[in-house]
Amino acid sequence: MEHNWDDLRLFLAVAREQSLSGAGRVLRLDPATLGRRVGRLEKTLGAVLFVKSPQGYALTDAGAQLLERAEAAEQAMRRATAGMEEQSDQLRGQIRIGAPDGCANYLLPQVCARIVAKNPALDVQIVALPRVFNLSRREADMAIGVSAPTAGRLIVQKITDYRLHLAAAESYLAAHDPLNSLEDLRGHRVVGYIPDMIFDRELDYLTDIGIDRVPLASNSVSVQLQMIRQGAGIGVTHDFALPQAPGVRRVMTQAVSLRRAFYLIRHADDRRNRRLRLFADALSSGLRAEVATLEAKA
Template identity: 75%
Template structure:
């Protein structure tokens, strides 16, 4: 049987996601259709590629062997198109960005909207997840991270620093005495991350302040910001989020001032891809400018 690239592309998604549903979401294909395609591929190759169970699709030895060959083909396809010039100077196709939800909610929409206006045939997808993205599994074309990974065949570029401070809604401060020191926080309801769901040590803000109990906790920055905005308590907020949250102001600025950084992370195989490199350049420049603009308004 002749195995074409489309067969391999679908196989790669199922192998990496280890499920039809996960691969279907990535490919925008119905899982049942994807299952039929995999069955047809197995039939054509006269090999069982997956051990199927309620837990998902696990590769067999034959599947692992095909995965190695398929990844070689994937790299060859990327290399074949990497050096093609961008028609009319405009970007086309699809780009998927993985990002922590703070950046995904308060920065990327406006930055990517500007890029999209200049490139009307470009499709941009933002995957907002509170975890580290696996670019080796091609979960995204590139990712924004809050720390620089040291493992894997990745290219890492520091994009910009950003600031964070303790913040509270004026409605909360109207009902409770404003803290004058870190010690006073013990008398307040705090908002922060669920401790055992912090996916990067750079996000463990409250423990740096010696705070253990977090009465209002979420793995989502957006939920935390909304809790603060609704007067639920005091929490750490990105300065760039504050212009979007009227009624919230920074407190204890002379005692707590945090600085973190965003990194743009790409797969090493994509370095020569002119389209993705051009997009990465526009994205990094837009993020730097937007963080500076919003922090000046905070």
């Protein structure tokens, strides 16, 4: 049976967001209207597509089968329209970026604000989550990662290196024994990631410097930095975040200096999508410039 593309688009949003409210935000539709549209689609197909519960909308077997066909139709639509995009450099429409929260909090807001200022018809959504994004499920149009994936049909390009150092609040340093060597860290309270919630080996900073206990931990680097700002302890911080943390300074920079990288990750099917390619170029160049500017102030 042929399906109306608009119905499939709504179905995909609900399947990916697993809720009417989340899909409604993506589609800019009232959840009640969206619910009626889903119900109408189920009636047309003669099949229940979702199991509704307080936890959200979960796909049934029939829904999972439709998801495969809907995603295939989506990819066909993308390929068909890739060559029909406007030839001007003005970007428009909606683009969603997934990123780890350090990048999302301290770099993407200003970089994306500049891009949108030059492209008034463009809508940019930043999804900050401490995990790897699944582009095959179209959770985002593109993602920023701290390591280069080696599996999947993806376009991966390195954006830039960035640096990290140990840092602490001036108030903490004034109240505790001086730090002259890594051995001295054993007498200090350490702030870092929750060990079993580190989603990428590249983020396991403390293991690299021989620390095995984390008295104050969070899965969010922005929460970690706020703990450090409050004088709670010492931790590894991004140099590019320090300009937004007055009263925090780097320590033992000769003993501990880490280098990591950001990678831009896109779905291979978007290779010919000129709009996404132009945005990716603007995003990458903007991030490189912003990291360089902020690290010079650290």
